[in-house]
Amino acid sequence: MSTSAPATLTDHLAAFRSAYDELKAQGLKLDLTRGKPAADQLALSDALLTLPGEGVFTDAAGTDLRNYGGTAGLPELRALLSDALRVPVPQLLALGNASLTLMHDVIAFAMLHGVPGSERAWGREETISFLCPVPGYDRHFSITEAMGIRMIPVPMNDDGPDIPSVKAALATDPTIKGIWCVPVYSNPTGAVYSEEVARELVSLAAADDFRIMLDNAYVVHHLTDWRPEAVDWLALADEAGNPDRVFVFASTSKITYPGAGVAFFGSSPANVQWFQKWAAFQSIGPDKINQLRHVALLQDAAGLAAHMQKHADLIAPKFAAVQEVFGRRLAPFGVGEWSDPKGGYFVTLTVSPGVAKRAIQLAAEAGVAITPAGSTHPYLSDDEDATIRIAPTFPTLADLNAGLEGFCTALLLAEAERATV
């Protein structure tokens, strides 16, 4: 952290200012905000543009997938993802094009109707609260806020949410009905939940209708050869005597096409039945032809793994660039601490308190867009003003490097300004 070397920073204030002025003069226009795949990653799935192919429109059982029906989704695609998600096929539904939609709709169903274990619809309760590990994913928080659910931040550690903080919140607040979790390569720190933390979460003393919103968005999105332990959340919850505690969400958004992928919902038999009961009013079945396309493209679990390796080959150099530039530019001044994720889509950079907004503003004025400070926290409010999310995948490597260099220039100035005050 910068506090370890404030003198150095102060000494360099003039040099940082002049470097920043030069940066501004370059008139850059670079964007490091978007957690989405680059065009070369999308091209890995371009076979989708002509699949499933002439005359191909039935599943293995011979069902015509062009028509209505099949509310659970294509069995072959559910089987393809079942191992990676650790959800048995009968409890895994393949649905529309976005897990965001499923997370939203599950909470909407809970608000309108309650979930198994609810005494009444959540919308009929005076107050509903969710635990939100921070830093976390802004779209989780915005769904929660839109539903009128109160958000309670809890700290995020390297192995998952801080369990003592979670327990302390639950012990004093009976309105808590859920917690957001991204268990593998968490957005935005890249943390991987340990099985021990998972066990703690499924065992918590909580309301009967307390739910873990398990957004497994990055479960197969490895950057290295290391593999996280494959935690079987549903089995752990069952063992803990809370079989209905976990809602699993996932999608192919960052496997194939973000706009034209397939999303998955998995849970206990009772929860799946509950979901299907309410979803039956909303849909006569998902786009099963698109699901067939995905089976044709990915083939099987091995095909999926090979496909994800191609993504890693394309984006691992971008994540390496973040480490290289931050290490070279920031470390000498003791500025910042940053995660070095082994998968997922983000790097979290922690700067000195009160510096994040200023650094991002300076970068923006020099034409380098960084995700707004606070977006990693409930209500877009990071009281420390210290957390910055870096999204390296979308720009080209050259643009990424230029953007990172520019951002470091802005950040160093902001840190030096603060150290000098």
Added chain:
Amino acid sequence: MSTSAPATLTDHLAAFRSAYDELKAQGLKLDLTRGKPAADQLALSDALLTLPGEGVFTDAAGTDLRNYGGTAGLPELRALLSDALRVPVPQLLALGNASLTLMHDVIAFAMLHGVPGSERAWGREETISFLCPVPGYDRHFSITEAMGIRMIPVPMNDDGPDIPSVKAALATDPTIKGIWCVPVYSNPTGAVYSEEVARELVSLAAADDFRIMLDNAYVVHHLTDWRPEAVDWLALADEAGNPDRVFVFASTSKITYPGAGVAFFGSSPANVQWFQKWAAFQSIGPDKINQLRHVALLQDAAGLAAHMQKHADLIAPKFAAVQEVFGRRLAPFGVGEWSDPKGGYFVTLTVSPGVAKRAIQLAAEAGVAITPAGSTHPYLSDDEDATIRIAPTFPTLADLNAGLEGFCTALLLAEAERATV
């Protein structure tokens, strides 16, 4: 109606019973329940199986449609449907694979958040009620019931809902917030709303947040060369001083593939803004690649019309078979009255009070499945027990004819039983 010739029916009771016993002995297994396209209709869109084609993934403006974004949907597809739906392109959104989902979600948004003009979320009101023209569409009614909205039946005429009944209900019941309408080839009677009825509906004295749920599912689904007057509901509502009264829904479910089509939402600028505000928490954009496929398949309004003509060529003979069999088998005994729709997917058959369930049960026991009596009414409850929905499109013409003959045999027996009691 059978009441005109009960003596004849009674005279034939023994003959009808013996004909029915012969029917049962045949061991048929025929299904006339499903309002969905047959395989030969689906084949009209089989180009979708290889579209949009190699290297084709941008819209006219050059946007990469494979990635996130584009929450309003593909502009070219919205333009393609704009004329038929009479919704200006900026007010027309192209979204997921089912208008049912949009109708459900719009009501869910209203329950959770209210609509423009609402004093509070509908879910915070003591009671919310909807007017339901009967006979109508069971899935409209089931959404309404699932949301806890009270349903008030109003009679359906040949030119739309009975306006005096609608006005009488509104005059005495301030909880009424909506009405379901299928304005063109209404499900299940095939009635087409007149512009005069449309004018009445958009001009009704009603709550500020009263909405017409306009399910324009069959707007281009003509069976004959006749064309309904193209009512501009949004313009009429605007003229009436109620610009935000109408929510328009439509889809390509019965144009291309029911499972893999595109759904549309259109309304006033304020309503569209409202929808997009809440939908932004739910989605980062629809499957735009599938929308691109649809533009490639249908091309333009003329292409759409030509495509629909091919559907008509395939299903008009099936609708003609219904008229022929009912005319030959039922008319001589004065049994039943049935609609002769010029489009859409259904024929409504009205039988003597108390006979519908019995006739359908007899048919089922003889292996001919007919949509359950009551499914055309709120709460699945047709007090008259007189309305039967016939869905002729899905079976082959041979199966349809056999099913209709069998059903007439069952119905004649049921009517004769009733006349004889």
